[in-house]
Amino acid sequence: MKKVLITGAAGFLGSHLCDRFIKEGFYVIAMDNLITGNIKNIEHLFPLKEFEFHHHDVTKFVHLPGKLDYILHFASPASPIDYLKIPIETLKVGSLGTLNLLGLAKEKKSRILVASTSEVYGDPLVHPQNEEYYGNVSPIGPRGVYDEAKRFMESITMAYHRFHGVDTRIVRIFNTYGSRMRLNDGRVVPAFMGQALRGEDLTVFGDGSQTRSFCYIDDQVEGIYRLLMSDYTNPVNIGNPHETTILEFAQEIIMLTGTEQKIVFKPLPKDDPLQRQPDIAKAKEILGWEPKVGRAEGLKIVFDYFKSLSPEELQKKKHRDFSGTV
Numbered sequence: 001m002k003k004v005l006i007t008g009a010a011g012f013l014g015s016h017l018c019d020r021f022i023k024e025g026f027y028v029i030a031m032d033n034l035i036t037g038n039i040k041n042i043e044h045l046f047p048l049k050e051f052e053f054h055h056h057d058v059t060k061f062v063h064l065p066g067k068l069d070y071i072l073h074f075a076s077p078a079s080p081i082d083y084l085k086i087p088i089e090t091l092k093v094g095s096l097g098t099l100n101l102l103g104l105a106k107e108k109k110s111r112i113l114v115a116s117t118s119e120v121y122g123d124p125l126v127h128p129q130n131e132e133y134y135g136n137v138s139p140i141g142p143r144g145v146y147d148e149a150k151r152f153m154e155s156i157t158m159a160y161h162r163f164h165g166v167d168t169r170i171v172r173i174f175n176t177y178g179s180r181m182r183l184n185d186g187r188v189v190p191a192f193m194g195q196a197l198r199g200e201d202l203t204v205f206g207d208g209s210q211t212r213s214f215c216y217i218d219d220q221v222e223g224i225y226r227l228l229m230s231d232y233t234n235p236v237n238i239g240n241p242h243e244t245t246i247l248e249f250a251q252e253i254i255m256l257t258g259t260e261q262k263i264v265f266k267p268l269p270k271d272d273p274l275q276r277q278p279d280i281a282k283a284k285e286i287l288g289w290e291p292k293v294g295r296a297e298g299l300k301i302v303f304d305y306f307k308s309l310s311p312e313e314l315q316k317k318k319h320r321d322f323s324g325t326v
C-alpha cells in the first residue's frame, strides 16, 4: 500500500485530498496543528485503518517511522483575514515548514508536491497569468506574508530538486471553492453565502470591478492528483479560467440564493489584486486536465452544503470586514 503524508489535512483543500487518496487506495497520514483547520473535516476518516492523524506543527521537526512514498504540503493559512491575524505563523509554515518537509522527502526518498498559489503573481500586470510570469508582489504589504512565503516555498523546492535531486512538484492554486470552507474565513464565496443565509446585505469591496476565476474543489483535487502522478517538475497553474467581476459574482449569488438583500459597497482592501485568471494551457497539455464543473453547478452544491449547517454554526460567522483598514 502506498503511503502519503498530507499536511494541512484538516483544512478545506487538505481534507478533500485525504478523501481522494483514501478513495485511490492509499494509506493516509494526516497532519495539522489545527490553527485554521477543523478536525470535523476529517472526523469521518478516523475509524479507517488506513488513516492516521498527527496533531503536529510542521514548523517543528517532522519525524515519521517507515517508508513514505508521497508528501503533499498543504499546511498554511490561506485567506487574507488569516494572514492578518497570524502573519508570523503564515511566514513560518511556508518557509520553515517547507524546509522540514523537503528534508523529510530527501531522507525518505518521497515525491513531494507543494501547494503554491496564484498569489505568487501578486497584482498581475500580465493577463491571464501563465507560469512564465514572475509576478508583481509587494513584500511589505498585508498579503506579503503569504505571497513571499509561497515564493520562498517555490524557490527552496526547486533548490532541493536541483541540488539534492528530490522529486518535487509545484502546483499554483487559483481561487477554489467547495464544502468545508470556513464560513468566517473572509473569502468571498463563504462570505456572500453566509450573508445571504443570515439575511445580511452582501458586502462588495471596492466597486466590484476586480475579477476572480473560481474553480470547484473536485476539479482542483483532480488537477493536483494528476500533477503528482506526472513527471513535470516546474510549477503548473490549476484553476478555472472562467472569469467574473466580483460585482457580477455578488449578483449571481443573489439569484442563486433567492435572498432579498442588496449589495453594499465597502472600501477595497490594500493590495487586493485587480484581476486574476489562470492560463491553463500547461495543465491541459501536460496533464490532460481542464475543469469540468461550471460555476452554476458548483455554487449550487456549495450553497446546499452551507444551508445544511446548524443555525449556531451559521451565526458563528463573523466574516471579515477589514476592507479599507489595511
Ligand code: UDP
Pocket: 079, 080, 175, 186, 187, 188, 189, 191, 192, 203, 204, 205, 206, 210, 212, 246, 268, 269, 272, 273
Ligand atoms: N470580497 C468582497 N467582499 C467580501 C469578501 C471578499 O468583495 O465580503 C472580494 C475581495 O476584495 C477580492 C475578492 O472578493 O477582490 C476575492 O476575495 P477572497 O478573499 O475570496 O480571495 P483573494 O482576494 O485571495 O482572491
